[in-house]
Amino acid sequence: MTASPEIPWPDKRAAAALCVLLGSPRDLRQPAVREAAEAVRALLASDASTAELAAAYLALDTALRRTTDARGLVNGARGVTAPGVSPHLKVAVCPGPSGCTRVERARDLLPAPPCALHGTRMRKGRLGSAG
Structure with missing residues (x-):
């Protein structure tokens, strides 16, 4: 098992x-990963404390690493950013208050694609130069 990196959770x-993980049935095949992801989603919906969220994110990261996904939860390979795109490109962004x-x-x-965290479609916009 790969050790979890020191990431400032959450x-x-x-x-x-x-x-992205919740929108990928392939990544949620393992019951431990699916349960940990659903636990984090439930905590986000209930406005849990930072400590509770940190523990849940860490449990999900550990579950991912134990199921041979050495990437863990947070890294560039999971596809959460769009590197190399031009500023005039239309993008869909998070519709929720967490941004x-x-x-x-x-x-x-x-x-726009669905947001698995908030249960609505992402909102469309233009990618800015700070994007």
């Missing part, structure tokens, strides 16, 4: 990674 990157860092390409004629 943060917006973790919420974005959770959103996680998940960014998806938004096509003009297609609806």
Whole structure:
């Protein structure tokens, strides 16, 4: 098993990674991962304390690493950012108050992808220079 990195839990990157994870049935095949992800989602919905969220995120990260996903929860390989995109690109961003860092390409004629954390569609916008 790979040791969990020292990550400042919880943060917006973790919420974005959770959103991507919840939207991927392939990554949720393992019962331990699915249960840990659902526990974090429930805590986010209930406005849990930072300590509770940190413990839940750490449990999810550990579950992912134990199921041979050495990436863990938070890293660039899970697809929570869009590197190398131009500033005029239309993107879908988090619709919730947390404003996680998940960014998806938004096509003009297609609806924005769903947000697994908030249960609604992501909101469309333009990727800014700070994006």
